[in-house]
Amino acid sequence: MTPVISCEHLTHYYGKRKIYEDLNFEVSPGRIVGLLGKNGTGKTTTINILMGYLKPRSGVCRIFGEEVQHVTPATRQRIALLLEGHVQYSYMSIEQIERFYSAFYPKWNRDAYYGLMEKLKVAPGQKISRMSNGQRSQVALGLILAQNADLLVLDDFSLGLDPGYRRLFCEYLRDYAKAEGKTVFLTSHIIQDLEKLVDEVIIMDYGNILVQKEAAALMGEYPGMTLEDIFIELTGKY
Amino acid sequence: MKKIGKIFIGLSLALLVLWLVPWVYRIVTLESYSTPFTLYSCVVHDFTSLDRSDARNFRFIDRKGNVYGDEVQPLFYHSILASKGAFPDSLEGIPVTEEMVEHNSVILSAEPKEFNVKKAPVYLLMESVPVRLELHDPEDAFVVRKNGLAVYRMADNTLLEEKTGRFNAALSAEGFRFPANLVAGKPSHHKEYDEGYLLTDAEGKLFHLKQVDGEPVVRHFPAADSLDLRQILITEFTNRATLGYLVDRDNRLHMLRPDGTVIPTEVRYDPAREDLLVVGDLFYYTVKTSDADGEHFFALRSDDFSLVDRMDRPYDFEEEVNLCKYVFPCRLSFTSSDDGWVKPRFSDFSWIGLVVDLLVAVFIIAWRWRRKNTNN
């Protein structure tokens, strides 16, 4: 089966500081894969490389078989992206942003978006900039669900969210991904959220990948430990 | 596109450096330089220059090094001499009075920037013979168009069709072929009288146009037909010795008398490049032309404008060491004191600067290539 995401011999430096060298990983279709690592290990760097916002020092990444620096608009239509901090066009309102995005995605699912928006209890004309972090995350979630993309890429989706919103986000995401057979590639700094969400984990350390395994298999190797405990065990205490 | 952007930025920065760095250098190192005021003297029959080394005393020095006081220029300093009771009764064998001196004093100056600009083809039309003798502000203006002049009343921007017809008919009657080419005049009431305009037609013929009692008065000057004029300066001096100065394509200066005679002179003057200063008196005209290299003086007789003497004075300042020549292949500027155009001007070409810049470019390219290979 052709992987949805593949990275080969990925090497990147910021100046003289090595982020990683000769990194290799794949994400198969229909999987929810979590990329874990301490601060500065290259999680957002990896997302940026995959989305074409960072040119690696060397190595090749592909999404749906296309090199990430030259992904076609038709392929981008199949990828839903959530930026760190749920960054959106905050000068738009809920209605305006739905109207804007729906024009770009032929498979746009309006009900998925407004289903979530009903829970927000905000005025339709309210600007996103005037919403709380949690409300903004729901708007962002609604937008990526409505796109009906084949691949969802989420960079630190839990940043700034309280436990209630984080749980809502994870539940919605998992249900949606499994029901629709979507592939999800995400990062988060709150490991405990990922335990019930991801199928597979990739744990990064400074410079390389420590583990890439089925989440269930990994937890099986460390009985009685949570994923967070395992992460700390593998990466070492601060 | 990134590469094109880099090239665009690189070229722009290069032009910027060529423009601004030499400009700053010149501002910082600029020293003032002036030349002494020089006139032809009817007393000693030589050019005498004002020596300013002694601030308390007025000293003139001729070409032989003889030193004089202001009595060597009695006509230029007649008021001062008269106040000291030192003004002579006669000069050049002719009795002279202050009234004669004042009546025959002329001064005219022109600089290239007056001609090297885009002028609007709109000319104010003064009444040359006002009812109360005093010139007043013009009420009408004429516009030079392809098929003729158009006269407008300025107060309400109205085309005066009937007046336009009269002016065009008067010009056509004298043989004027539209459109007008050169137009020279000084429409200001800060003068003693108004002579309207001197203008050339499409065939280069010279005409005189003025408004008298609201009617056009036009004269053709056949004597100037063969001159192929490139510039005209209207004079309007008190003594009415000339109507204007004409410059032909060979840069020869001609004097146009009010009766239409054209007197060629030995003066060569390029209005596009040289400053002109004419200081005339009862006996002689001192004509000075100056450009970037120096000054050229011509002494002409006032009665027939024949050449009496001439003198050239190159600038004698030492050219300062121009460090920019060792760094830049040339200098870029956009303006000039000689014209009103903004356009790129490359000057001060330097082979040393070019070689230095090429070597620096090669060094930078090699260093970046080496750094790129080291990183890989």
Added chain:
Amino acid sequence: MNRMILYKEWLKTRWFLLAAFLVLAAGTFYMGLSLSKTVQFNGADKLWEVLVSKETVLLETLKYLPLAVGGLLAVVQFFPETARKRLKLTLHLPYPQGRMMAMMYGYGLAALTILFLLQATVLTVSLRHYFVTELVVRIMVTAAVWYLAGYAAYIWVAAVCLEPTWRMRVVVIVLLAALVRLLFLSGVPESYNGILPWLVLYVLCGQVLIFHSVARFKEGLQD
């Protein structure tokens, strides 16, 4: 999709465009009022005399307005794109990225054109009331450089906003400062007649700076 791209730009800029329109209108109205008062007290012939004999085109009060409008429009339009790296959202949209950027700044150029054309038209009509065609042409040809400065400020400031590193922003700002200096170097009427087409070409070529900034953003360059 094209409509929505323009809709997004409209949402960002509508209030600014209204404010810019009002400022330009106020400036134009003030100019008109000044002219009419001068005509009332001194006569139009005095103004003709000034136009013919002095190095002025009477509109000097308005000369920096287009520059300010252009620069500020670029900030209003492009700063929201780059704050918190929001440009990533725009570049991720399933639409050719080059065309996306071209549409975005094309919108800005079109908005400026409409504003400048409106002002120029009102000025031309007002001036034509007092002055002959040749003088009005002289004034408006002289003013053309001021409008060009507005376009230059828009393009260059857009490139500054989109540029990810401060070092290159400073370089582009220096180039803009030099270009603006050049565009306002001479106050002699019609002094730019010969060089104007080349300046227009250079300013339009400056659009490569926008793509240059975006390309550098996509490479992940940062301070």
